[in-house]
Amino acid sequence: MLKSHGMAEVLDAVELLTSELVTNVYLHAKSPASLRLTALGQGRLRVGVWDSHPYIPAPFARPPGDRVSPAAEGGVGGRGLFLVQEFADAWGGWSLGDGLLDRGSGKLLWFEMGRKH
Template identity: 70%
Template structure:
């Protein structure tokens, strides 16, 4: 006996190589999936925030990453990005009032996590490591939700 998911729920997963083109591949995937499911109202925000998280995996880790898009029953979309680093940055590391520091106006980067704070309805993250050297390779998962 198989199970059937309601038509308004679905999941897509993508392994993302450690490559400077990874964010572009992630954006193209998000655009294709959301257009095929008729979700243009969240496309810009999801594309931007996904690109920011995938860019961070390339800039701050040495390994591959994974992207997962999940449509939830209430109309929200959850986007999760896994990478090989166990370090969970603010604002994902703490309570909702834990804010990413603002980047200086003349900085060339450092605004991505602030964008997540502004455009996502909610977000979170956790380290998948237990503290041993072998466990540190388990990495972390950061996620955000929009829509609904």
């Protein structure tokens, strides 16, 4: 899909970051999930991952520009969200309510990337 939209140069990064978000749902939220790719125009793509757990992790819960530290050397986890802030052009998260009780709530984490010039 990205190749046909002239975004082949960001394909690897989009796949990596999408994999990180989906893996976090699997490991931490252990809930139903949904993935959505949205073409925003002008060569921009938004990837959103919804799950029914309400917790929004950093850097998604922090103001734009507020960054998380890299994972400890030798650690087995903690690199995925750091990668999002390093490679994505923008990112964020929205709380959709208490997903533990309300159907269709939880959170949406997203990142955006555009063609590199």
